Amino acid sequence: MCRKPVGEGAKRVTTERGSVVIWWSLAGNGVRTRLRGVAQPGEPRQTTGRGVAAADTGGLPAKDDLRLLRAFAARYNRCGASPPAARNARMSTAFRDDAGSLPFRPAGAAAWLRDCLLAERDRWPLWLPVLLGLGVAGYFWSPWEPPPWLGAAAALVLLAGFPALRHRGGLRLLLLGSLAVALGLAAAQLRSAVVAAPVLERSWGPAILTAEALASEPQSRGWRLYLRPIEMPGLAPEALPDRLRVTVAGLDSPPEPGSRLTLRAALRPPSPPALPGAFDFARQAYFQGLGGVGFAYGAPRLLAPPETAGGGVWHAWRLWWSDLRQTVTTRIAAQLDGPRGAVAIALITGQRGGIPDAVQAEMRDAGLAHLLAISGLHMGLVAGLLFFFLRAGLALLPGAALYHPIKKWAAVAAAAGAFVYLNLVGASIPAERAFLMVLVVLLAVLLDRRALSLRLVAWAAAVILLLAPESLMTASFQMSFAAVTALIAAYETWQRRRDNYRERYGPLRRLGRYFLGVAATSVIAILATGPFAAFHFQRMALYGLPANLLAVPLTAFWIMPWAVLAVLLMPFGLEGLALVPMGWGIDLLLANAAAVADWPAAVLPVPPMPDWGLGVMVVAGLWLCLWQRPWRWAAVPLLVIGALSPLGFEPPSLLVSGDGRQVGLRDPEARLWVPSQRGSRFVLDTWTRHGFVAQTLTWPQLGAAAKGRLSCDPLGCLYRDGPVSAAILLDPRAAEDDCAAAQVVVSLEPLRRQPCSGPVAVIDRFDLWGAGAHAVWLDPQGPRVQSVAGQQGARPWSPFPQRRSAWKSGEAQ
Template identity: 45%
Template sequence: MTAAGWPEEEADDPPALSGRWRRLLVRVWGRLAAWAGSEGERWVLWLPVSFGAGVSLYFGLRQEPVWWGGLAAVGGAAVLLLAVRRWFALAGAAMALLMAAAGFLVAQAHTVRMAAPVLTRSIAGATVTGRVMAVERRPGAVRITLREATVSRLAPEQTPAALRIRLSDRNPAPAPGSVVRLRAALLPPQAPAEPGAFDFQRRAWFMGLGGTGFATGAVEQVEAPPITGWSTVSIAFERARGAIAERVAAAIGNPVEASVTTALLNGEEFGIPEATLDDFRNSGLAHLLSISGLHVGIAAGILFYVVRALLAAVPYIALRWPIKKIAALFGILSALAYTLLVGAPLPTVRSVLMTGMVMGAIMLDRHPLSMRLVAFAGLVTIAMDPEGMLGPSFQMSFAAVVALIAAFERGSVRLAEWRRDAGWLVRGLFYVGGILLTSVVATLATLPFSLFHFQQIAFYGVLSNLIAIPITSFWVMPWSLIAYALLPFGLEAPALIAMNWGDRAVIWTAEFFGRLPWASLTVPAMPVEGFAALVAGGLWLCIWTRRWRWLGMLPILAGLTSPMLVARPDVLVSGDGAVAAVRLPDGRLSASVKSGGRVTETWRERDGARTAADPWPAAGGWSDGERSLSCDALGCLYRVRGRTLALPRLPDALDEDCGAADAVVTPAVARGCRAGIVVDRWALRHEGAHTLTVTEEGVRVETVRGLRGDRPWTGGR
């Protein structure tokens, strides 16, 4: 074999090549082989990336693959790997292919495992009985999750495994574990508001959630069999979260401050007012409200140092027992307990894996921070919840950690040399600089994901984190651990009050920076292709260590500019036809109704618009030459780039509109309509939400079903 891993016979020069070209090819191949060899320890980091690519491939399909598709892919890749195992380069490519096939298979198996009945139609006035598994306290309402449910108008085999129902807060919320009966209006999980928008149907499928709804009557508690199995543990922690919320509310009078303190203690963000959440988002501090790596790491680290200090204070133990390793074990246990208490969201699970491996490395006398550690944690997390990999929580948490460790690898040695002989003042400056650098790196790393999922950039995130993170690390989290220790004895009030002083400072920081001019910028939705380029470029930049890693900046720049290359649609129609919107000359959307709920809010966010335009007029309209809207009692006509789109309000207008318009959009049934494009009740029911974009060639139509296809969670199979 050659040094590059190819067999000797393949290394021979083809006879057709001249000596000059032969030398050039040998030189180029040798340089590439040298580069590849210099990154030898980093190649393994691409295996979790390949695994995730296989998961993405599965979810990107428009049709569900045959049941044996994943198995066949894994088997074929394994055979290929065995066939080329003697050649290093080919074996590496085959291994990456095998990992991609394994990711595809795991995602497919997870879909089958989570299969459960899902509502396909709305049900009004149903009597629902079920066990309360979760209680979410929200401003003005309570939301409960029911399992073991029965629905009066559904057969057992059609009844979802879990239902989420909204209750009024006028009555006390039912206790977790109790069985309740209520009258409710039930709805299927909501489809995307437009093609490419967040797919709650898919998320609900993997949550085991078969429907949502709201109660239309009082909640009645009924006799129930005892709780058994894992549900006992789950309900116990749910009750603990409720008890913590009540204790915090009793100790802290201000509801806003109490809600933030509760979120940090038990993971419940639902009670925080929307205005406060907006301040945290605009200031770049929203991650402090979501229990993630920062909180788990601080909690485990504090307990690690406290236990180690206490054991070191006893000479007999300190001289005979491995106190550092014992403290690391306590750190692992604290991370596990904290995760269970806050409900084990995906970022926290990732953090527990990371924390467990860091503490495990300490127990094994290994270096605790490495990119391989992150790769292993990512692989395990994706395997546990493949669909969760597509969400912002997983992506943003891993992006921040990968970028921070990559930065640590680049500069840790030099910074350690500078810090070794520094005095206390310089060490303090190093600490401040470390927080600043951490904030900059984490902000830049999570920026692409914030743009893709939320269409938002927080400009003052670095400054706000420079203030809020030290307060959280050195004041809020230590007092939270003290409060945990005192809760069983009912003595937690002083610790909660002290903790709230820090929370108050964090809230003030969020309000100050979140309300400054240009605190945040909203941008149009990024196309999937641009997002994929950003992710690929970021991985290339962080995984490699040589100068060629900077080539990753090219796809990053391409991804960042991609939103400017995609035109937003001129007309949008909701999946039920109840709401439509047209684009104004200033780029904003004007909806057919004054308040379209979450649908119009999603449209506005994906437009990158901060404010909503006035709805369509009852009569009259506007015109700027290229675009015009004219309305009367029967409906509206929208003209753009020489095309006419009819938007009738009443069926009586269909005959005239169908004969004159290029496209007709109506929530009614438009049988026999002669227009070139017809979006009516049947089209909406079959295809979901529609968008219409007028170009020089004509009117381009995109639909939710056309983009995501027919999958188990869409009801198309």
């Protein structure tokens, strides 16, 4: 069977009047056409019109068909490039209107846009997860909780409209996109309703907690236990949270998953953001089923072994993997100690809690933090190593290699190994995405197909968004898919040239091109994930490229192969043979990170990026990666606009923590003045990053600071920023004077019994309890106040609506 019956790079177009063949000039001379029965390309022929071959039409109405072909060619030419060669396409009667005339009108902005969209119709499915994500983002960005039926009802209404638009292709396509948005909204609403569980309304304990151990995670000092509460004094059974997270300091070995225990603990609800717009741990905990977090006083006491604990098949499945993860962690820690052991545990089991903060900071500053988070690199290496070595081993057996599909056998074994690794690391969102992609690639091996494409990424993203829509709001999801999408888009662009290099050059030059590929991969990944790093962490590692040139090959060719071998040897008690050389590679990796992090200006602090800036960069980045024709470069100006959006950042002048224990004043020199630096380091770090603070200082107990803008006495401080002033009351006795002198008054104690009616804004202990942390901008036109409750809205994971309701009903204590 001839694979190219009409010549290299040809396209066959089918109309209601006959078959027409179009071939594309690879020399850039435009589009040439012929009808069925005409000589092959390269044979003598006459031409009529510009670039159109005259032919014996065989009774077909050539005039109309040639007019259709000219319009079809113009559709691509107006987009600036010809479509890829050797790809089948069909032109149906949808390109004609009801009167039989062509829909291609004279050039114009709308016509050009329509033509380019039609030229890229094979890329339309790539936008499905984007539309799903738009519906998910609409749910999470909404300031109020939508009616639970809204998403499903919208999807049903849109689905019912399809039959009525079966002859209107454009409207039907628009309806399909709207349906995807509605499905994203419905998935987010359904997920929010399914994971709903009781959450502690206020602090609990110290008291005796009876619980079942679910999982454990090593920490630098002790263990973090995940527990299912069985009895909590003062709480009814129906008010018990599904899961609790308790840190036990000084614990040598954790309890076995499934065992029942008691311990004395102090718990509190999951913390809301430390300031408006910061990381929302309460939302993350809501979707993880965490109803409370805290710490224990002393070690837990075992009540019953795992055999006596019940719970169902799914519960038993999770406990089995938790026990295996804990066993593997203990075996690794017995062979490797210190930071190398903690990193080995993170790479094999996905538990990073035991890595010292200093080591994590060095890896982050060197641009190597991605090596510690289980993602596509690790999943691909595990599956690839299993596939390569199993296939190589079977190839040594003549009987198997000659008469059996050993390549497919290796693919099945690699998929099984990837599934084991997925569950061993806890099935995080990046790991799930990587597993889905690896699974499809291995499935393509079984079907003798090639599967590395953006459609694979789109399929994985759509599945994750439908099953776990809350992952869209996490940095791991955003950075993971951004890097993979950009890398595969670049791979598709350079695929043909890379194949030529592979055939043309020898082993040494190919090795050099491998390191060049690692460098290019690092640059693309840094550019793709940079906006999200700036948005979530307000910092960028400047020397990620040289650090990754050593770290990525070291991880791929030394560390991870020994890690896979160590897991395979654990059933025989021989894991030490592989863990020791793995530790040598980890030592070199950590030394590389420490050296690069110590370089001058290794980290660039950046102002917080606004939501609209990130949105513009996401849309522009997707436009650039998902389309293939030159019109995609129209996204470059939008990328520049989004990258410059942090320049418009206006930092708040006054910050107050939600618990009322910390308050900070930021002066124009980017210095943060606080009463004491002994408070929560997490809150101060969040204020430093989101406030773009250069230095944190302690304000004087008596006297002036900040170039005379700040004056303090034992009762409080007064800060002046131009015509606007703010007073911070450390003692309510200063309320009378400060309320008369300042436009903004902040009191760390309640002021309800001492009315303060003069200032524009008054924030006291009751306001902090009912609305969370506050940020204040001292604008010349008047102060602006934002609270966490106002930014969160009335959402299921926000504790403030319940607090305000209890306050109004008189039930608050």
